[in-house]
Amino acid sequence: MERFEYAHPSTKQEVLRLLGSNWNDAAVLAGGTDLLSLMKEYVVTPKRVVNIKSVAGLNGIHSAAEGVTIGALVTMEELLEDKTIRAEYPALTHAAQGITSPQIRAMGTVGGDLCQRPRCWYFRNGYGLLAKDESGKSLVPEGENRYHAILGNTGPAYFVNPSSLAPALIALDAKLLLVGAKGQRELSAADFFVIPKTDNQRENVLQPNEVLSNIVIPASSRGLRSATYEVRHKTALDWPLAAAAVAVKLDGGKVTAAKIVLGHVAPIPWQAHDAAKELTGQPINESVAAKVGEAAVRGARPLSQNGYKVKLATVAVKRALLAAAKGEA
Ligand SMILES: Cc1cc2nc3c(=O)[nH]c(=O)nc-3n(C[C@H](O)[C@H](O)[C@H](O)COP(=O)(O)OP(=O)(O)OC[C@H]3O[C@@H](n4cnc5c(N)ncnc54)[C@H](O)[C@@H]3O)c2cc1C
Known part of the structure; x- marks a missing residue:
């Protein structure tokens, strides 16, 4: 060091x-x-x-008429223990439940989870976020790519966003509050993440002189049925291979609005807009959920070693939808 x-x-x-x-x-x-x-x-x-x-003002989970505010310093453990989050925004609790290490639950924060850097092994071994060799070519397409992206991977970025919480927060329409020298700015959790195009860009819009202070889930997301389903290789000390967070509004047994967000399959949490549209107007049952799962990965471009992620993501969407419909908390 x-x-x-x-x-x-x-x-x-x-x-x-x-x-x-x-x-x-x-x-x-x-x-x-x-x-x-x-x-x-x-x-x-x-x-x-x-x-x-x-630092004051970055702690605690506060519920108010306008929604729930989660301080960036709230730990995974605190998030998991919060009864309001569990009852009203189950997709977020499900997402945190996947992180089973007691150490990470005790020390890791919600803000840190959103800002954690990608796990791409080329990045972690000093090749930069875009994993380039000396000639400027990405090492990923012809390299060790079994944990890399299957969506949003037209280059030059191939890593996957590592945050388990981000897809759930995006499905729940959360806002992030960033504090910087020029004051505070608020943006949707979806707009926080970006796919870098050049060596100078990062994977989110945070500036070096900014801090993520709070995350706000609006009251309008309270009545939604939501769930997260993830698939991982092993339960401890690992990241998911694929995950899906969904939030749907049901009226008379049919979906009137839906958000479907895939995790760990693209450089950003991947919003499956077309799949959400296909779901709207339908009831959630096995066959609809399976078809919507397939729609969510339409357009996937697996690399040489990660074709298996297409199936995992399809199943994750299906199971998340069925869990949301049942209201499993
Ligand atoms: C073995 C292992 C398994 C894991 N499994 C999972 C998993 O399954 N799913 C998952 O989502 N995560 C997983 N993680 C990652 C873990 O959740 C994160 O490391 C943790 O949440 C980061 O929080 P932290 O408070 O420790 O952040 P730090 O390590 O303190 O910071 C992480 C990064 O975020 C920046 N940062 C932190 N807080 C802020 C802030 N408020 N404003 C601006 N920048 C900030 C830091 O500068 C740094 O770049 C795993 C980690 C380990 C070690």
Whole structure:
């Protein structure tokens, strides 16, 4: 690990003063479960580490008329224990339930989960987010690509977004509040994530001098039936291979509005807009859910080793829809 200066501020203003205009100037430290491994592997080498754990205004889950506000520093454990989230936004609880490691649940934060860097092994081994060789060509299409993207992978990015919580938050129409030197900006969780096109871009719109402060799930998502279903290789210390979060509005047994978001299959949480349209106006049963699952992966372009993810994502959508219809919490 490179030497770094350590700061432990207690206000957002101090944090913003300590962050720099370049990623290399400083890094935000929350639970540290991702940042520290990135630093130990020299993937990131910030000159200053800014611990935000004592900063006021980033904690707690607060329910109000306009919705539920989740502080960026809320841990996975706190999220899982929250009865309001479980009752009103089950897709988010399901997503967090998949992260079974007690250590990650105790230390990992919601904000850190959304901002964690991709697990692409080329990125983690120093080849950059776009995993390029010396000639500037991506190593992924002809390389070890079994955990890479099957959607949104026309290049140059092939990694998958690693966050389990992001698809559920997008399905539930959540907003993210980012605080920076110029004040606060609010954007939809969907707009937070981007597919980088150049070496200078990152996988989200966060700026080096900004902090994710809170996540707001609007009251309008309260009455939705929602669920997340994920498939993973092993339950502990791993990331899903594919996941689907769904949120639907039912009226008279038929879907009147739907959001379907796939996780771990594209560089961003992947919104299956056409599949959601196909679902609208229909009841949710085995055959409809299976067809909508197939529609969700239409257009997938598997790489040489990851064709299996197409089937996993299809099944994840089907099972998430059936769970949402049953109202499983
Ligand atoms: C073995 C293992 C298995 C895992 N399995 C899963 C899984 O199945 N699903 C899943 O979703 N995740 C999984 N994770 C990832 C884990 O959830 C994240 O590491 C954790 O949530 C990150 O939170 P943190 O508070 O520790 O973040 P940190 O490690 O402190 O930070 C992570 C990144 O986010 C930035 N950051 C953190 N908070 C903020 C903020 N508020 N504003 C701006 N930037 C911020 C940091 O600068 C850093 O770049 C796993 C991790 C491990 C080690």
